[in-house]
Amino acid sequence: MEFSGSPQISNRVWTVPNVLSFIRLGLVPLFLYFILNAQDALALIVLVVSSLSDYLDGVIARRFNQITRLGQLLDPAADRLFIFAALIGLAARNVIPWWLFIVIVAREIMLVILGLISANFGFGPLPVHHLGKVATAGLFYALPILMLGQAFPEVAWVTDPIGWAFALWGAFLYWWAGFIYVAQSIRISRIPRG
Incomplete structure (x- = not known):
C-alpha cells in the first residue's frame, strides 16, 4: 500500500x-x-x-x-x-560501568526537560530526529551483544569488542541527537506566541 x-x-x-x-x-x-x-x-x-x-x-x-x-x-x-x-x-x-548508565540517563532527563519546555510553549513532543533513531539502534545492538557474551562466555572474545563499539558509538550519537533536540527547543522557544 x-x-x-x-x-x-x-x-x-x-x-x-x-x-x-x-x-x-x-x-x-x-x-x-x-x-x-x-x-x-x-x-x-x-x-x-x-x-x-x-x-x-x-x-x-x-x-x-x-x-x-x-x-x-x-x-x-x-x-x-x-x-x-x-x-x-x-x-x-x-558487566558495564555505571558511568555508561549515567550518561544515557542524563540525556533522557535532558529530553524530559526539553519536552516540558516545548509543552510550555504550546508545542507537542519534538519530532524524532534520524540521528536519535540511529543512536537508539546502536544501543539496541550493543546491549544484546554484550549479554550474548555473558550468556555464552566462549564467544565473549568476539562479542565484547563489538558490543562495546556499538555502546560507545550509541552513547555518543545519543548525546549528539540530544544537542540537536536542544537546538530545536531553542528555535521553538523563539517562535512568537499569540
Whole structure:
C-alpha cells in the first residue's frame, strides 16, 4: 500500500501495533528479572521477542495505516524502558560501568526537560530526529551483544569488542541527537506566541 504525503494519525487505542507495544511494555519486568538473576539466555530470548514485535508493530502501523498518537508514545517508551532495564541489569552485575548508565540517563532527563519546555510553549513532543533513531539502534545492538557474551562466555572474545563499539558509538550519537533536540527547543522557544 503506497501513501502519498504524510500518513493519517488516528486517536484509536486498540490497534494491532498498539497491542504489540503493550506486550513489549509487559515484557520489560520479565526481562529485568532475568537479567538481574544472571539468566542471560532467557533475557536474550525476551529481548529477541521484543525486538521482533517492535519491528512488526512499525511495519503493520505503516502498511495498514494504523499509526496512532498512543503508538507514537508507546513505541519509544518501550524502547527506552528496555534500554534502561538492560543498563540497570548489566551495571548492577558489573558487566558495564555505571558511568555508561549515567550518561544515557542524563540525556533522557535532558529530553524530559526539553519536552516540558516545548509543552510550555504550546508545542507537542519534538519530532524524532534520524540521528536519535540511529543512536537508539546502536544501543539496541550493543546491549544484546554484550549479554550474548555473558550468556555464552566462549564467544565473549568476539562479542565484547563489538558490543562495546556499538555502546560507545550509541552513547555518543545519543548525546549528539540530544544537542540537536536542544537546538530545536531553542528555535521553538523563539517562535512568537499569540
